[in-house]
Amino acid sequence: MRRQQEETPEYRTEIISAIRQEEAGTIQAAKLIQAGELVAFPTETVYGLGADGLNAEAVKKIFVAKGRPSDNPLIEHIAKKSDVRQLWRKIPKQAQLLMDTFWPGPLTLIAQKSDCVPDEVTAGLDTVAVRMPQNKTARALISKSGVPIAAPSANRSGRPSPTTAQHVKDDLDGRIPLIIDGGSCKYGLESTVLSLVGEPTILRPGAITREMLAALIGEVRVAESILKPMQEGETAASPGMKYLHYSPNAEVIAVLGNPEQTAKRVLALYRKAEAEGKTPEIAATEQTKPFYKGKRFVVLGDRNEPETLCASLFSALRDMDERADMILAEGIPAEDEGLAYMNRLLRAAGFHVIDASQNG
Numbered sequence: 001m002r003r004q005q006e007e008t009p010e011y012r013t014e015i016i017s018a019i020r021q022e023e024a025g026t027i028q029a030a031k032l033i034q035a036g037e038l039v040a041f042p043t044e045t046v047y048g049l050g051a052d053g054l055n056a057e058a059v060k061k062i063f064v065a066k067g068r069p070s071d072n073p074l075i076e077h078i079a080k081k082s083d084v085r086q087l088w089r090k091i092p093k094q095a096q097l098l099m100d101t102f103w104p105g106p107l108t109l110i111a112q113k114s115d116c117v118p119d120e121v122t123a124g125l126d127t128v129a130v131r132m133p134q135n136k137t138a139r140a141l142i143s144k145s146g147v148p149i150a151a152p153s154a155n156r157s158g159r160p161s162p163t164t165a166q167h168v169k170d171d172l173d174g175r176i177p178l179i180i181d182g183g184s185c186k187y188g189l190e191s192t193v194l195s196l197v198g199e200p201t202i203l204r205p206g207a208i209t210r211e212m213l214a215a216l217i218g219e220v221r222v223a224e225s226i227l228k229p230m231q232e233g234e235t236a237a238s239p240g241m242k243y244l245h246y247s248p249n250a251e252v253i254a255v256l257g258n259p260e261q262t263a264k265r266v267l268a269l270y271r272k273a274e275a276e277g278k279t280p281e282i283a284a285t286e287q288t289k290p291f292y293k294g295k296r297f298v299v300l301g302d303r304n305e306p307e308t309l310c311a312s313l314f315s316a317l318r319d320m321d322e323r324a325d326m327i328l329a330e331g332i333p334a335e336d337e338g339l340a341y342m343n344r345l346l347r348a349a350g351f352h353v354i355d356a357s358q359n360g
Contacts, residue, residue, distance in 0.1 A: 011174055012177075018180050019183065032177055036061075037176075038176045043134075047163070049155075053074075059074070062074065076117070077148060078142060078148050081099050087116070088128070089111070098216065110128065110197060113126060113127055159248070161189075187207045192340075203226075207340070209336050245347040246314065248327065252345075253352050254349045255269070255328060258356075263291035265354060266282055273328075280326040281320045281324035283327055285299065310340055
């Protein structure tokens with residue numbers, strides 16, 4: 001169950017509704033960005049924690065507010081496609097076609113960085129990740145700020161990413177001056193990250209799938225680290241590649257198998273946990289909810305529509321963390337949008353996986 005942290009607040013965090021006060025909110029937020037401060041803002045994926053992406057001292061504040069390791073690179077957010085010319089040394093050959101097709105939207109592209117991008121943004125790498133968000137409030141903020149905005153997700157490092165303003169407040173209240181409330185995020189998982197340095201390679205899956213990318217530019221690789229831990233000493237070339245990420249305080253166990261196998265193993269684990277005095281809860285799917293009658297469970301979505309699971313995963317992990325000390329989460333095939341779901345679930349579980357098709 002979630003543990004409150006005792007900390008002395010540095011700021012009186014204000015929340016402004018983008019629905020009721022979008023113009024006022026983005027103007028106030030842009031002034032803070034220009035002054036070297038941090039602002040949490042909505043995107044179509046998750047809420048971002050933004051700073052002036054050309055100001056090294058401002059970017060350092062992101063790592064302090066989140067408690068984020070400095071070797072974890074950030075994404076530069078831009079308001080128009082032509083802004084990549086300022087951030088990249090040159091535009092890779094596939095980039096223009098990808099930008100014309102998927103921007104604005106949940107696709108981040110990595111290329112060689114220009115000299116104006118601080119090392120603090122890239123964790124010392126010679127590449128930089130860039131995205132043009134679909135969310136109109138995000139783009140209005142970037143445009144009014146007059147600079148690219150460097151932003152990871154607006155949560156404490158390692159926690160499930162925030163998909164509402166309240167999630168941001170739960171994690172960062174007193175640590176940042178302003179949150180723009182744009183309601184719930186559309187996709188609920190971070191953007192797809194595609195490296196265009198060498199062979200096109202997905203470093204983090206998202207709503208823009210390998211199949212969608214390959215249909216446009218040909219063969220696209222998927223990094224091995226997406227479904228398994230990074231090796232010791234390996235450099236994170238993208239956000240979201242660390243071993244334990246997106247994790248609540250409750251223990252998370254991912255259970256894999258067909259729906260019936262999964263449900264039976266989940267129920268066995270549930271009963272064992274209760275016998276040990278724990279408070280388990282189940283992250284279920286529409287196909288398995290009949291098995292869990294009388295148990296504590298939440299339906300995340302439909303196994304046959306992985307995007308529904310993606311949209312609710314982080315929010316469900318946060319909600320269940322308030323009530324449970326063990327979360328038993330069903331896995332699905334890591335195909336199409338299911339790859340993004342399993343990438344986040346496995347990291348939330350610290351790769352604690354049980355194969356329901358095996359005895360024991």
